[in-house]
Amino acid sequence: MRLRLITDDGVAASFGLAADETLAQRVGLGASPPTLRLYTYRSHCALVGRFQNVENEIHMDYCRAHGVDVNRRPTGGGAIIMGAEQLGVALTLPGREGTSYCHARELMEHFSGGLLRGLKRLGVAARFRRKNDIEVQGCKLVGLGIFRASSGGLLFHASVLVDLDVPLMLHVIKTPFEKITDKEIESAAARTSTVRREVGREISMDDVRAIVADGYAQAFNAELSAAEFSAAERREAQVLERSKYRSDAWVFRRTEVADASGTAKVKTPAGLLDVRVTLAGRMLKAVYIGGDFFTAENAVAELEERLRWHPRHSERVAATVEDCYRRQPDLGGIPMHALCAALHKAIRRAKNAETRARSDPYACFVNPEAAIA
Amino acid sequence: MTIEFDIPDDRYYDATHHMWTQPQEGTDRVRVGIDALGLQSLGDLAYISLRAVGDAVQRGEAIGTLEAAKMTGDLIAPVSGVLAARNEAALRDPMLVNDDPYGAGWMVAIQPRDWETESGKLVSGDRLPDWVAGEIERYRSQGWVE
Numbered sequence: 376m377r378l379r380l381i382t383d384d385g386v387a388a389s390f391g392l393a394a395d396e397t398l399a400q401r402v403g404l405g406a407s408p409p410t411l412r413l414y415t416y417r418s419h420c421a422l423v424g425r426f427q428n429v430e431n432e433i434h435m436d437y438c439r440a441h442g443v444d445v446n447r448r449p450t451g452g453g454a455i456i457m458g459a460e461q462l463g464v465a466l467t468l469p470g471r472e473g474t475s476y477c478h479a480r481e482l483m484e485h486f487s488g489g490l491l492r493g494l495k496r497l498g499v500a501a502r503f504r505r506k507n508d509i510e511v512q513g514c515k516l517v518g519l520g521i522f523r524a525s526s527g528g529l530l531f532h533a534s535v536l537v538d539l540d541v542p543l544m545l546h547v548i549k550t551p552f553e554k555i556t557d558k559e560i561e562s563a564a565a566r567t568s569t570v571r572r573e574v575g576r577e578i579s580m581d582d583v584r585a586i587v588a589d590g591y592a593q594a595f596n597a598e599l600s601a602a603e604f605s606a607a608e609r610r611e612a613q614v615l616e617r618s619k620y621r622s623d624a625w626v627f628r629r630t631e632v633a634d635a636s637g638t639a640k641v642k643t644p645a646g647l648l649d650v651r652v653t654l655a656g657r658m659l660k661a662v663y664i665g666g667d668f669f670t671a672e673n674a675v676a677e678l679e680e681r682l683r684w685h686p687r688h689s690e691r692v693a694a695t696v697e698d699c700y701r702r703q704p705d706l707g708g709i710p711m712h713a714l715c716a717a718l719h720k721a722i723r724r725a726k727n728a729e730t731r732a733r734s735d736p737y738a739c740f741v742n743p744e745a746a747i748a
Numbered sequence: 749m750t751i752e753f754d755i756p757d758d759r760y761y762d763a764t765h766h767m768w769t770q771p772q773e774g775t776d777r778v779r780v781g782i783d784a785l786g787l788q789s790l791g792d793l794a795y796i797s798l799r800a801v802g803d804a805v806q807r808g809e810a811i812g813t814l815e816a817a818k819m820t821g822d823l824i825a826p827v828s829g830v831l832a833a834r835n836e837a838a839l840r841d842p843m844l845v846n847d848d849p850y851g852a853g854w855m856v857a858i859q860p861r862d863w864e865t866e867s868g869k870l871v872s873g874d875r876l877p878d879w880v881a882g883e884i885e886r887y888r889s890q891g892w893v894e
Contacts, residue, residue: 426795426815451795451820507820523822525810630795631839657843658794658817684817686792686843 378597381412388420388446393616398467403528411591412465413584418458420444421547424451429627431634437546447626450520450532452507454548460538470527486531493590499573513673514568536569537583551651551663565672632656637725643713650717654725659685670708687722753784755880760870762826769826777832781854791817793842798834805831827866833857
């Protein structure tokens, strides 16, 4: 297999996304060759997932004041920040007949293969996690997504955290934290990892890029040939950039599923337990478990991850929590029944907030600070 | 534990994309939804988007997209025609599809262009038991179900 390799840096969010979608469309039509694009965005931009509401996910005032570009990916998942220290991976391949959601899980694992090989070569024991992450010991290192263009072309998107400015991320992306203090920064940092942290040295973006490219060459048994966008590709990408990725209709489109947040603080013999949840309809979109108990942060991060995109129904939440406790003895620092009770309480409060918001059409659905602890 | 799948025999199934289709009595429309095996691949649905009423749709092409606990992907039209209705309740509460995939969790209604021909490409009637058994076996071999 031959794979064209395009590398570019300092890309605007609107062009970066438009170019990826253009390539997927053209590769599906056979107008462009299968392509691996390894690139960085101009620092910084915030990219929400295809179905997210920007105002629920992003601190727009901060972004406007600090020149942080905001855009919407064609792929699903949560909001991310991208810039010079995050490697964007866009692999575009022709889809097979009948490629659909039934195959998406296989495809995600298959397409992650190049990244996993590259990370392994760096000595990073990363693994594919459930829907759309690559993690190291419970901490997110790479976010993943797949988009299928109408031509059948497939776009595999990944954002590799070579490094991460955690305070900036907390200023840009809305989190369950009320304030951004050292404790919150430490807590968020414990839930993610970076290539530099894992390898323990200041590895350059170009070195990471070269290793990821090699990883894909090996995983796909492909011969890589460096190239630029063709004139036709660049022209089409610019048209799509103007018509879609620079339009408010795309960037600020809204989903009909309402968000709501709730918090609960519960005193336990082990310490204070602070639980914050955000619901998207009947799903738990985000869960934060904090407090002054002693337990391994990565065990907590893994439990939070298991509860992401999980039904909010109490019995199903309790079953997942029980399963995590069975697999993760490190969670023993938090009494399980107290945790289930706190989750139940926070979910109930979020549901009540949603009901109140529905009866007041002018209220904001997401306002974690407003939920009474 | 062995999971049982409910595949009602009163409708037509797209063998590749696990979408069901059922003619609506007394109308010129068919309803479309995801079958239980398709939902097993997806997990609980978080978001759905659907194309607009009045859009021309082509069998095999996307009529919408979805994001679920396990993955994000397209919803593929099992028949060609005109999109005649969308289930607005499912758009607001996608887990309706998980709760009741063959009833309240329907996705769209389509006015088919050539039902006679295209329904022949879907699995129904006597062909259903073998197809279902084969698909469950495939899911097991992939490790998707026990």
